[in-house]
Amino acid sequence: MDSKALEDAYVLPTYEKFPFALERGEGCWVWDEAGNKYLDLYGGHAVAAIGHSPAEVTAAIAAQSAKLLFYSNLVYLKARAEAARALVEFCGEKGSQVFFCNSGAEANENAMRIARSVTGKAKIVCAEGGFHGRTAAAIAATGAKYRKNLSGLGGDITHVPFGDLAAAETALKDDAAAFLLEPIQSVQGCTTASGEYLRGLAALCEKNNSLLIFDEVQTGLGRVGAPSARHAFDARPHMQTFAKALASGVPAGAVLCAPEVSAKVKPGALGSTFGGGPLASAAISATLKVIVEKNLAENAAEMEELIRATFKFPSSRRSAAKAFCSASCSTGPRSRRGTRS
Ligand SMILES: Cc1ncc(COP(=O)(O)O)c(C=O)c1O
Known part of the structure; x- marks a missing residue:
């Protein structure tokens, strides 16, 4: 066969x-x-941001797997500590801390869970047209097209039109734990938020004691010409979620929490057997090192100009x-x- x-x-x-x-x-x-x-x-579904089978990452994986293939979060691991430091430094906010998991959907599930436990509120507000993954709360947060014919989804998740600050204000006022948003909606056709909208959401969330979560599974790690959409649009969320290119293809996801959020997360709040394991951690550190050392965020900005000037885009x-x-x-x-x- x-x-x-x-x-x-x-x-x-x-x-x-x-x-x-x-x-x-x-x-x-x-x-x-x-x-x-x-x-x-297509980059293997936006995963191969630094290329396929990059030598720096395969070497790091080989070295780590020969030393210790796996141990759980019940022990300290240098590889995990270094991967977390690399992500915090890449994103540039001192005092932030990371929760590691295995995928983008899991990262969004955990970000929503953190928001609910930190605020003591249940409701999550999302924008129509977003894509956040296929697990229960993540698919409930995703746009209507992907929720069609699905039953038993997580409750307490509502949608407002993308870009509509007035609708966001009304929804947030109604006791919301968080607003979860893709700053650039990928499956919606790369619909891009304005900086004004993103900064407006940040202000509304502060006013309502809600947390702003940016789903940076597609927009993170240098792909938008800056470390993440948060930097490109100069808007500060309380949490950012990452996956896809994070470990160049080794399954990995992460929730980056601002200091005021991470200070409220206690042992037992979240967990993952494989999240933050040594293999994925070694791949994360090696991937981020390449993105930084090769100035790939700057390269992405240059490539954007070239691609926009060179290609005709299909309508669908x-x-x-x-x-x-x-x-x-x-x-x-x-x-x-x-x-x-
Ligand atoms: C913006 C965004 N968020 C979340 C996800 C889900 O990631 P995963 O497939 O790793 O669960 C995706 C996947 O395409 C995505 O594009």
Whole structure:
């Protein structure tokens, strides 16, 4: 059986896939099993921000796995401590602290949980059109398109129109623990908030004793031409969530808490067996080092200018997939609907 037949036989068919099997990657290139080479503008779902299989990260993983592959959060680990320091220093707010988990959805779940326990309130306000993950509270916080036909989602989560400060003010006044927002809504078509909106939300949250959470799973780690959207828009949230590129492909998520939030989190409040494990931690430190040393945030800003000036953008994801496949595949794509992770 070839890889496609094997996977179709044994893996639940939750994704519509492109019709080829990838074998290896290097930098921004990937190769399929037939030896065809592709320029990966998709970045493995925004994970390969510093390229595929970066030598700095694979070396760090190899060294760490030979020393100690895993130990839990019940002991101190230098690798975890260094990864947390690297993320705090990268984001540049002294006194912030990190909770490590394994994915973007988990990071958002935990951020909402922290907000509820710190404020003693239950309600979470989100913007329509956002995407926050597939676990219970994260999907409840996500836009309507992804909640369709799902029952039993976490309660106490309401949505207001993206960019509408008046609606946010009304929703927050009604006893909200937090406002959770993607500063740039990725699946919505890269809908970008204004700095004024984000700073307005920060002020409203302060006024209502609510916490502002930026979901930076897509916008973090240098991709917006600054360390994160928080820096690009000069708006201070109480928490930021990260995942995707954080460990270059080793599963990892993180919640970065401002000092006034982290001071209120107590032992037993949160937990994760694998979060902050040595392997992911080594990959996080190595990834952040590359982003800093190679000035990749600056590079992203330069590339944005070049890409905007050079490319014509397809009007929809479907036409983008079609264009991709007609350029690079012998057979066209199957429907790409419902493929968002
Ligand atoms: C903005 C945003 N938040 C959260 C998630 C969920 O991340 P994960 O798939 O790692 O759970 C995603 C995934 O695409 C995302 O784009």
